[in-house]
Amino acid sequence: MEKKNQNDKSKSIHDILPLDLIHIILLRVPIRHLARLRCVSKLWCSLISDPDFVELHFHHSPAATNACFFMKTDIVADLVYIDDNDASQKEVCPPFQKKPPSYFVVVGSCRGFILLHRHPHFLVVWNPLTGSSKRISYSHIVHRSKPPGYGRIAYRVYLHGFGYDASQDDYLLLVAWSDCKGQYHLYCFSLRTNSWINIDAAVPNRLGFLCWHSGGLFFNGAVHWVPFDLRDYRDAIIIFDLMEMTFSTISAPEQLSSSYTSLALLGGCLSLYSCKDDCYNTDIWVMKEYKVHSSWTLYQIPCKYFRPLCLSSNKDIIGRGYTSCGKTGYFIYNVRGDLLKHFKDLCCQHPRRKPIIVYTESLLPLPSVIKDKDNKNKMKKEIRHQVHHE
Numbered sequence: 236m237e238k239k240n241q242n243d244k245s246k247s248i249h250d251i252l253p254l255d256l257i258h259i260i261l262l263r264v265p266i267r268h269l270a271r272l273r274c275v276s277k278l279w280c281s282l283i284s285d286p287d288f289v290e291l292h293f294h295h296s297p298a299a300t301n302a303c304f305f306m307k308t309d310i311v312a313d314l315v316y317i318d319d320n321d322a323s324q325k326e327v328c329p330p331f332q333k334k335p336p337s338y339f340v341v342v343g344s345c346r347g348f349i350l351l352h353r354h355p356h357f358l359v360v361w362n363p364l365t366g367s368s369k370r371i372s373y374s375h376i377v378h379r380s381k382p383p384g385y386g387r388i389a390y391r392v393y394l395h396g397f398g399y400d401a402s403q404d405d406y407l408l409l410v411a412w413s414d415c416k417g418q419y420h421l422y423c424f425s426l427r428t429n430s431w432i433n434i435d436a437a438v439p440n441r442l443g444f445l446c447w448h449s450g451g452l453f454f455n456g457a458v459h460w461v462p463f464d465l466r467d468y469r470d471a472i473i474i475f476d477l478m479e480m481t482f483s484t485i486s487a488p489e490q491l492s493s494s495y496t497s498l499a500l501l502g503g504c505l506s507l508y509s510c511k512d513d514c515y516n517t518d519i520w521v522m523k524e525y526k527v528h529s530s531w532t533l534y535q536i537p538c539k540y541f542r543p544l545c546l547s548s549n550k551d552i553i554g555r556g557y558t559s560c561g562k563t564g565y566f567i568y569n570v571r572g573d574l575l576k577h578f579k580d581l582c583c584q585h586p587r588r589k590p591i592i593v594y595t596e597s598l599l600p601l602p603s604v605i606k607d608k609d610n611k612n613k614m615k616k617e618i619r620h621q622v623h624h625e
Contacts, residue, residue, distance in 0.1 A: 258282065262292055266300050266596045270364055289598045293346065301545050303555075304349055304363070305591040309338055314363065315581060317565055319547045322578040329361055330368040341590050342450035343397030343458075345406065347597025350397040352449070358408060360397075360426065364596050369426065373410055376422050376431055394421075396451035396458035400477045403427065405602060407477050409451070409458060411438065423480070427602040439473070439482050450590065451475075452498040454505055455525055461498050461507065465491060472498070472507075488520050488531040495540075500593070502546045510540055517541035517556065536568050544593050551575055555591070 261269065261283065269292065273280040282288055303315040310331055316323045329351065331339060339359070343350035351359045356377055361368040396409030408424040419438045424431050451458035457476045465471050468491055470484035487496075487507055496509040501521055510517040517536045524530040534552070536543075541556035547567060557563040567576040
């Protein structure tokens, strides 16, 4: 009997559970815990790090984790996790040079990656969970687009975009600016090919006449931008389709307030929110059916400069802002505008001072990492083939 117990203790989990069952169980594990489980064994590390498993977990796991990200200081960022009754916050250090301090701004997110921009022409793509990152400079394309006869480069970068082209399994970065002659330039960077392409011809004329939010919102295979102050609700939202490389527009609701308008993604629906300086309410318009104008639905939240971040598991609205009572922080409201919870223990700066984005955590690798693995696998096959014939 004692010998049998010793044999049972010597058995590993792989002897008790079939690999297929372990695979199914791991698909249900929240992503933050899954990252730590890579240390259990070499087999688990190999399974969890496999690109096919990572992709499957990102798309089909019932335990997707949304995090709010913003730069706290020049070299430190905050991640905030909020659900119905739970909230936590932690500091992370982006992959920057610590000296000298540089001011980075978060301008986009896509599939677990965050895009940060540093003036004048430097970008960083970073996965906070895995630590993988890529630094990209576009100073050379700005110099290349300088009009002849101009000794200096007078321009302002005013649009950034970050998204994923599923047809090419590629992450794309967009940068748009106007030069000193008032000409508009648009360049697209492919992480898979590690190269820039010029797409000036695709830029619509009306792009240069409004003051836009620098960071675009990636949704439904396209990047979306909206101006700070809407002058006309018609064709207010500019869309750039990453697969077709074409622009299109969506009209905002006719009743939308024109003061401080921005985009959000709530429950898988494109949303607009706006507030007026003389009002303590925030209007949130949700497009229940994408590109169907009649599907815009209004929700009013009694909180000034309320920035809707995401929906809770109960479909309530999570966001940050400050109330008429002077409370600043993260709140949960229901769709009727009732305050359900105020997370007092979470540190929160003024809602309009620090750009914040919401991203879904993932273990997805950058395309360059995938390419390196593919090359290694190819080399291994070639070596096996040579050994076999020898």
